[in-house]
Amino acid sequence: MANTYTTILKLAKPATGDAGWGTTINDKVTNLVEQAVAGKATINSWAGNSHTLAINEGASSDHRCAILILTDTSSGLSGAGTVVCPPQSKLYVVDNRAGQTVTIKTASGTGIAILNGKVGSVYCDGTNVKEADYVAALNATTVTSAGLITANTLKVGSSGAGAMTEIADEDTMTSNSNTKLATQQSIKAYVDTTGNLRRSERIYPWGSSDSSSQVGTQPPKIIVAEDATVTVATFDLYGNARTVYQELALTIGGRISNSGTHSDPVLTDVSVRVQRKSTGATGTSIGAVTVADAKQGGGSSYWYSISVSGDQTSKIDSFSFLDDAANGASKKKIQSATYDDSTNRTTLVYDNNASSAGLFSGTGGTVYVSSSGFESEGTWVTAIPFVPEYDTEGLNETFELTEFLPITSAGAALSSIKQVTFPTLKVVPDSGGAGNLEMRVQVLAGQTSSTGQYTFNVLQVDQTNITRT
Numbered sequence: 001m002a003n004t005y006t007t008i009l010k011l012a013k014p015a016t017g018d019a020g021w022g023t024t025i026n027d028k029v030t031n032l033v034e035q036a037v038a039g040k041a042t043i044n045s046w047a048g049n050s051h052t053l054a055i056n057e058g059a060s061s062d063h064r065c066a067i068l069i070l071t072d073t074s075s076g077l078s079g080a081g082t083v084v085c086p087p088q089s090k091l092y093v094v095d096n097r098a099g100q101t102v103t104i105k106t107a108s109g110t111g112i113a114i115l116n117g118k119v120g121s122v123y124c125d126g127t128n129v130k131e132a133d134y135v136a137a138l139n140a141t142t143v144t145s146a147g148l149i150t151a152n153t154l155k156v157g158s159s160g161a162g163a164m165t166e167i168a169d170e171d172t173m174t175s176n177s178n179t180k181l182a183t184q185q186s187i188k189a190y191v192d193t194t195g196n197l198r199r200s201e202r203i204y205p206w207g208s209s210d211s212s213s214q215v216g217t218q219p220p221k222i223i224v225a226e227d228a229t230v231t232v233a234t235f236d237l238y239g240n241a242r243t244v245y246q247e248l249a250l251t252i253g254g255r256i257s258n259s260g261t262h263s264d265p266v267l268t269d270v271s272v273r274v275q276r277k278s279t280g281a282t283g284t285s286i287g288a289v290t291v292a293d294a295k296q297g298g299g300s301s302y303w304y305s306i307s308v309s310g311d312q313t314s315k316i317d318s319f320s321f322l323d324d325a326a327n328g329a330s331k332k333k334i335q336s337a338t339y340d341d342s343t344n345r346t347t348l349v350y351d352n353n354a355s356s357a358g359l360f361s362g363t364g365g366t367v368y369v370s371s372s373g374f375e376s377e378g379t380w381v382t383a384i385p386f387v388p389e390y391d392t393e394g395l396n397e398t399f400e401l402t403e404f405l406p407i408t409s410a411g412a413a414l415s416s417i418k419q420v421t422f423p424t425l426k427v428v429p430d431s432g433g434a435g436n437l438e439m440r441v442q443v444l445a446g447q448t449s450s451t452g453q454y455t456f457n458v459l460q461v462d463q464t465n466i467t468r469t
Contacts, residue, residue: 003028005057028058041065043083043098046076052084052107066091070114072098082111091123105129172242197465203233204458221254224445224454229273233459237427237437242467244314248425250274250441251460256403256418258452261411265404268452270445271397272422275380276319276372277438279430283326283368286312290345293358303335304358305349308367311339312346317426318383318398320371322350324359328374332359333384371430380440383425397444399423405452413452 004013011029041062043051053063062068063086070083081102085092087109096102096114105111109128114120121132168180171189182190205222224230237246250272258266291307316337323331332350339346348367352358360367373381383398399422405413427437445454 003058011058032058032060032064035060035066036064037066039065040067040069042069042071044071044073044076046072046081049077049079049100050082050084053086055086063090067093067095068104070094070096070098070102072100077102080113085124085129087124087126089124089126091121093119093121095119197467198463199238199465200460200462201235202458202460203235205232205456219457222443222456224270224443224456226446226451226453227444228446229442229444230456231440231442232456233441233461235439235461237439237463237465239429239436239465240467243429244466244468245317245426245428246437246466247464248274248427248439249421249462249464250425251419251421251462252441252443252456253419253458253460254417254443255415255455255457256401256405256452257415257455258405258413260413262407262413263411265406266413266452268403268405268446270401270403270443270452270454272399272401273396273442273444274318274383274398274425275440275442276383276427277440278372278375278379278381279377280370280372281328281374281376283321283323283328283370283374284315285326286315286346286367286369289360289363289365289367291347292363293360295358296349300355302352302355303349304352304360305347306358306360306367307343307345307347309345311341311344312348312369313337313339315369315371315428316348317371317428318385319373319381319427320369321373322348322359322367322369323374324365324367326368328368328370330359331370331374334369371428385423385425398425401454 005011006013011032014025043062045051054061055063068083070081072081077098077100079100081098081100083094083102083104084107085104087106092104094102094104094114096116096118099116101113101115103111103113104122106124106127106129111129112120112122112131114122122129123132124130166177166180167183168175168177169183169186170180171186173182173186173190205220208220208222222230222232224232232252237248239246252272256268256270258268287308287310289306290309291305293304293306295301296303296305316334320334320337321328321331322334323329332352335349335351337346337348350358359365371381373379375381382396384396385398399420401418401420403416403418405416407413441459443454443456446452
């Protein structure tokens with residue numbers, strides 16, 4: 001009886017009673033199994049830039065070989081080539097030396113392109129030719145004897161964002177790429193300089209000109225006389241190129257006192273003024289007005305609110321002014337900045353200095369802000385984080401200490417030792433850019449005459465530097 005053959009590898013199946021059974025097994029089964037497992041075929045004939053793998057029953061054929069070497073010694077390829085395999089399940093290792101990219105595929109299915117000079121492992125699933133799990137890396141890389149892999153693309157996952165094109169040593173990560181991997185050093189550098197960076201210092205008046213400030217073991221001090229202003233400390237806030245804003249927490253320690261004879265407890269007032277050195281007279285645009293002036297309060301109110309698009313709160317601090325021009329000729333003090341994510345708008349409330357019409361009676365005008373108060377370089381700008389009392393507004397104060405001093409039976413006011421932690425001030429880089437900001441703290445003892453004096457001992461400065469890329 002005649003032999004029959006297997007479907008995929010076309011191996012002979014000898015019939016019962018076949019007189020040449022041994023020869024059939026050796027020539028049409030054993031040898032061909034070896035060819036399928038470890039055989040190598042060299043493809044060097046091309047017709048129309050294509051080669052079709054032969055299918056031979058019970059005889060040697062290139063489609064059965066495990067390894068396909070693609071060459072082109074006769075210049076038969078004029079461009080990208082194609083190797084057509086039978087639509088049967090089969091593994092192939094393809095070594096492309098043909099000088100062109102060659103795609104291995106079935107006649108009617110899809111295939112895998114193997115770059116010239118590369119080795120790829122593919123398989124046919126009976127319909128299409130697909131890549132093995134690691135073929136993309138093999139097909140796009142060169143492996144040296146030292147084990148170094150140089151890759152054009154390493155794709156992880158099926159989406160475009162998974163295609164890794166580069167390993168970047170980028171400390172700032174400003175490219176914000178979804179196809180670059182970061183080095184350990186750049187990740188550490190980024191983390192070390194991004195986030196909330198804190199520093200603290202305690203400032204004592206060791207250089208006070210008051211001869212009584214350093215007697216024996218007494219701590220240094222500065223005596224601020226009634227109705228007098230004294231700079232008690234000057235220091236720097238340290239920033240960098242990624243500073244978004246800084247938070248400044250101040251704790252001031254000293255003693256409030258009052259002289260003279262009194263019949264009732266004595267109310268003493270001490271003002272604190274925090275200033276920063278300006279770096280430029282030009283404001284920065286935060287966009288156009290989307291909601292025009294709306295008066296806050298009654299007809300005599302000085303307060304107006306406007307809105308601009310987006311979250312602009314990181315650009316507004318306790319020193320900020322706004323204007324309708326970059327030169328700040330009509331600047332107004334900003335009282336607050338609030339962002340509403342439901343409308344994607346920032347509402348600014350500002351002091352118009354008058355109850356008449358504000359700066360922005362209509363929409364569309366550009367709003368400029370300056371954390372340096374539109375002042376020229378070197379000018380001190382005072383922080384005002386809240387609405388001052390009407391009768392003290394002209395003092396340009398930042399914080400106020402108020403204390404009722406008890407009196408003795410003789411009517412002498414007792415001093416009060418105080419350590420006051422003030423509300424946090426917000427400081428943003430101004431139009432001059434991020435960096436170190438020179439700050440100054442002044443104390444005004446007695447807003448009017450005969451209200452007492454203040455003895456300053458120490459200033460605790462706690463800075464939080466908020467940085468982002």
